[in-house]
Every structure is written in C-alpha cells, then in structure tokens.
Amino acid sequence: MNGGIPHTTRHASVGVRVGPYRIGGGAPVLVQSMTNTDTADVEGTAAQVRALAEAGSELVRVTVDTAAAAAAVAPIRERLDAMDCGVPLIGDFHYNGYKLLRDHPACAEALAKYRINPGNVGFRDKRDRQFRTMIEVALENDRPVRIGVNWGSLDQELLAELMDRNAALDTPAEARQVMRAALVESALRSAALAEEIGLTRERIVLSCKVSQVQDLVAIYGDLAARSDYALHLGLTEAGMGSKGIVASSAALGILLQQGIGDTIRVSLTPAPGGDRTQEVVVAQEILQTMGLRAFTPQVTACPGCGRTTSTLFQELAEKIQSHVRTRMPEWRQTHVGVEDMQLAVMGCIVNGPGESKHADIGISLPGSGEAPAAPVFVDGVKTVTLRGEGIAEAFQSIVEDYVASKYPRRD
Numbered sequence: 001m002n003g004g005i006p007h008t009t010r011h012a013s014v015g016v017r018v019g020p021y022r023i024g025g026g027a028p029v030l031v032q033s034m035t036n037t038d039t040a041d042v043e044g045t046a047a048q049v050r051a052l053a054e055a056g057s058e059l060v061r062v063t064v065d066t067a068a069a070a071a072a073v074a075p076i077r078e079r080l081d082a083m084d085c086g087v088p089l090i091g092d093f094h095y096n097g098y099k100l101l102r103d104h105p106a107c108a109e110a111l112a113k114y115r116i117n118p119g120n121v122g123f124r125d126k127r128d129r130q131f132r133t134m135i136e137v138a139l140e141n142d143r144p145v146r147i148g149v150n151w152g153s154l155d156q157e158l159l160a161e162l163m164d165r166n167a168a169l170d171t172p173a174e175a176r177q178v179m180r181a182a183l184v185e186s187a188l189r190s191a192a193l194a195e196e197i198g199l200t201r202e203r204i205v206l207s208c209k210v211s212q213v214q215d216l217v218a219i220y221g222d223l224a225a226r227s228d229y230a231l232h233l234g235l236t237e238a239g240m241g242s243k244g245i246v247a248s249s250a251a252l253g254i255l256l257q258q259g260i261g262d263t264i265r266v267s268l269t270p271a272p273g274g275d276r277t278q279e280v281v282v283a284q285e286i287l288q289t290m291g292l293r294a295f296t297p298q299v300t301a302c303p304g305c306g307r308t309t310s311t312l313f314q315e316l317a318e319k320i321q322s323h324v325r326t327r328m329p330e331w332r333q334t335h336v337g338v339e340d341m342q343l344a345v346m347g348c349i350v351n352g353p354g355e356s357k358h359a360d361i362g363i364s365l366p367g368s369g370e371a372p373a374a375p376v377f378v379d380g381v382k383t384v385t386l387r388g389e390g391i392a393e394a395f396q397s398i399v400e401d402y403v404a405s406k407y408p409r410r411d
Contacts, residue, residue: 014201016144016230016262019088019112021058023144023205024230024262028293031283032232032265033057034092036276039069039076046079048276053087054329055277056284056295059263061090061115064097070104077110088112090146094120094153098133108137113205115146118190119153127155128193135197146205146232147190149183151215158186180219183208184226191229204229205263209236213251224260233261240269245282252286297324297341300359304347307367312391313347316365319392320345320399327400335407343399353377361402363395378402 015025023030033052037045039062049060064070077089091111093100098121101108108114114134122130138145159182166172173181187206194204206229208219216235223231235251238244248266255261264286268279284295301317302308320343331338344359346352348367356362356377363386365374374386376398386394 014204014228014230016202016205018059018090018144020086021088027262029256029261029287030058030263031056031280031287032059032061032090032234032263033276033280033283034061034265034267035063036270039063040066040072042072042075042079045072046076046083049076049080049087049089050083050085051277052280053085055280057087057277057280059090059113060087061092064091064093064100064107064111065095067100067103070100070107073104074106074110090115093117093134097121098130098137101134101137108141108143111143113144113146114138115148116190117148117150117153118186119149119155124157131190131193132197135194135199138203139198144203144205145194145199146207147187147194148207148209148232149186149190150236151179151183151208151210152236154179154182155186158182158189176215180215180222183210183219184222187223188227191227201229205232206230207232207234209234211235211237213247213254216251217254220255220260221258224258230262231260232263232265234265234267236267238267238269240271244268248282249286253290256286256290256292294339296328296339297343299324300342300344300346300355300362302345302347302351302355307350308347309368310347310366313345313365316363316392316395317345320395323396323399331403331407334409335403336410338403338407341403341407360406361399363391365391 015027016023021030035045035048037048039045045062052060064073073091089111090113092115094117097116116134118131121127135145159179162178162182162185166178187208191204191206195201206223208223210216210219213235220231220233233252233255235248238248252264264283266279266282268282270276270278287293288295288298299317299321304314342359344356344362346355346362346364349364349370352364353375356364357380360379362377363374366372372387374391375382376384376386376395
C-alpha cells in the first residue's frame with residue numbers, strides 16, 4: 001500500500017539492522033514506543049512491553065538509569081522470550097550509561113540497540129571518554145546505537161560555541177535558529193566521533209527531538225540534507241490527548257511526506273491510569289492514513305449532520321472499529337493482506353451508497369426520515385439490506401465471511 005507515496009526514505013541510503021528489522025535503506029518506516037514502568041520491576045515492565053508489542057510497536061525502548069534497572073534487563077528479555085514476544089528492546093541511557101553498560105554485560109547483550117544522549121553523556125574531559133566507552137560496548141556486542149539529541153538536554157558548551165560564532169557575524173541569526181543548528185551539529189559531531197571509534201554508519205541512527213512542530217520540521221530538513229544516516233522521528237513531550245495527537249500528526253506528516261524518517265514515535269502523555277498503547281495506535285494511523293503502511297482494516301465513517309439525528313451509525317462505526325482491532329491479531333496470523341481491507345459505515349442516503357461502494361464492504365444506514373433499511377455493498381455491489389435490531393451483529397458476520405473468503409490463508 002503506498003497511495004502514491006514511496007515506502008522508502010529519500011536520504012537514508014544506509015540501513016541499520018535491529019533484531020529482525022531493518023531501519024532505513026529502503027525499509028518501511030517502523031513504529032517505536034517506550035515503557036513508563038520502573039524497569040527494575042521485571043514482571044510489570046515485561047507485561048507492558050508485551051502489550052505495546054501486541055498493539056503493534058515493532059521496537060520498544062526501556063529506561064536504564066540505575067544498577068537495578070540494568071540488572072533487570074536480561075530477566076525482562078527472558079520473560080518476553082518465554083511469552084513468545086520477540087520485540088527488540090532498546091536501552092535508554094543518560095548520565096551513567098557508560099558505567100551501567102560496563103558493569104552489567106548481560107544488560108548490554110540483551111538489548112538490541114542503545115540510545116545515547118550526547119548532551120547527558122558527560123562534561124568536558126569526561127564527555128568523549130564516557131561516550132567512547134558506550135560505543136566500545138556497542139562494538140563488542142555488535143549493537144547499533146541511536147544518537148538522540150534533545151533540546152531539553154542540549155550540550156551547553158556546543159550551544160555557547162555556536163552562539164558566540166553567530167554573535168560575531170555581521171548579520172546574526174535569531175537565537176532559535178542557532179539552537180536548531182546546535183541540535184543538528186551535536187548529532188552529526190557525535191556520529192562522526194562514533195565512526196572514528198569504529199562504529200560504522202550501518203550501526204548508527206540519529207534523532208533531534210524538540211517539542212514544537214516548526215522546529216522539528218526545520219531541524220530534520222537540515223539533518224536529512226546533510227547526512228544519509230537512518231533517522232528516528234518524534235515530537236518530544238507532545239502533550240496529552242488531542243493536543244499531543246494533532247501536534248505529532250502535523251510534524252510527522254510533513255516530514256514523512258518529504259521522505260524523511262525511518263522510525264517514528266508518538267510521545268503522548270497518558271491520562272492517569274490511561275492506556276500506554278494509545279501512542280502505538282496513533283503512530284500506526286499516521287502511517288496508514290498517509291498510505292505508507294497498512295496495519296489494520298480502516299473504517300470510513302461520516303461525521304453526521306442534521307440528516308443523521310439517530311446515533312445508530314455512530315454506534316455501529318465504533319463497534320466495527322473495535323471489532324476489527326480485536327480480531328486483527330488473529331487475522332494477521334491467518335490471512336494474507338487483511339490489513340488492507342477498507343470498510344465504510346455511513347449515516348444517510350446523500351453520500352452513504354456512493355461511499356459504501358468505494359469500500360470493500362460498506363453499509364449505508366438510514367438517516368432521519370428515511371426508510372428503516374440499511375443496504376450493504378460488497379466490492380461495490382449491493383448484496384443485502386439489513387433491518388431490525390441485529391444490524392451490528394449481521395454486519396460483523398458479513399465482515400468475517402469476507403475475510404475468510406477474500407484473503408488467502410497463511411500456510
């Protein structure tokens with residue numbers, strides 16, 4: 001599925017292998033997420049990693065900030081393997097990562113990739129030495145590294161250097177432009193140092209995360225123009241609810257449309273007690289609605305108007321969307337191509353029949369004052385008209401029959 005947009009990125013000619021996946025080098029854009037459990041809690045973290053993987057996260061990052069967290073990584077990997085969950089784990093290191101990786105070799109081995117923040121790896125004479133230690137551990141374990149710069153922890157010495165250089169210009173740039181340049185420079189200098197130590201570019205992923213849409217677009221445009229490393233995209237601290245979803249969608253949509261990005265994460269702040277897997281669903285929907293990948297059957301539904309005073313079509317759309325997401329883990333294992341299926345649940349005669357005919361399966365429910373009948377269209381042809389109380393159940397049965405007959409079973 002491509003919708004006229006290429007699967008491949010324009011800049012990342014180099015592919016990075018992480019577990020069973022390839023990042024960049026023509027591979028599809030991957031979905032990544034991160035746990036918010038205490039990594040030292042082996043059972044709790046393994047359970048959340050599994051939930052994220054089952055929701056569709058292809059890579060999962062865990063915080064490794066203490067000796068207890070580092071000691072828990074190998075047991076977490078063992079728990080996941082025992083649950084037949086092979087999702088690659090990424091270790092997120094700040095400040096003491098060089099020490100944790102050296103002191104806990106089982107952690108270094110169990111992780112599929114390391115994330116290093118060059119702004120938090122050390123200061124002055126310690127910075128390069130501690131960065132070198134982490135790269136050397138990656139080399140010893142044949143692991144890739146994401147060099148992840150964040151504007152909240154940007155190398156202040158580098159920023160001061162660029163600010164001083166800018167101030168000496170006849171026409172200085174705005175401070176925000178210098179900050180953007182510092183993020184890109186930090187990533188590229190760190191990548192060059194990693195290569196000097198011995199880590200090849202086939203083992204390097206870069207990211208430069210900020211929390212404002214226009215900053216992210218400008219920074220990644222510059223980064224993509226100046227390098228061919230694989231890139232991880234994400235609007236950091238995107239926020240809660242609709243704000244976080246809209247901001248992430250806007251930023252990632254612009255960059256992906258330009259062919260920039262090899263992995264993405266939607267960094268949503270969950271509501272208290274909220275479901276962490278929401279960020280995975282949003283990331284998948286960004287990629288799928290842009291035509292870059294297909295993860296689950298899509299349900300088209302009208303927004304409703306004065307012609308649709310009944311809530312019947314809304315309730316049916318919600319039930320069908322929930323049904324296909326619930327059934328998708330099994331369908332994915334048993335039927336080839338089912339993720340490309342298109343469904344439509346429409347609310348009245350104006351656009352209902354036409355939209356339903358464009359979908360693989362569509363239903364046009366009666367609007368206000370219309371006859372209480374709901375024609376169903378399969379592959380553009382009207383096959384049946386549903387009436388009565390059991391429309392939702394009958395429509396679900398039609399969907400199940402369509403999956404069984406349309407999509408070949410896997411061997």
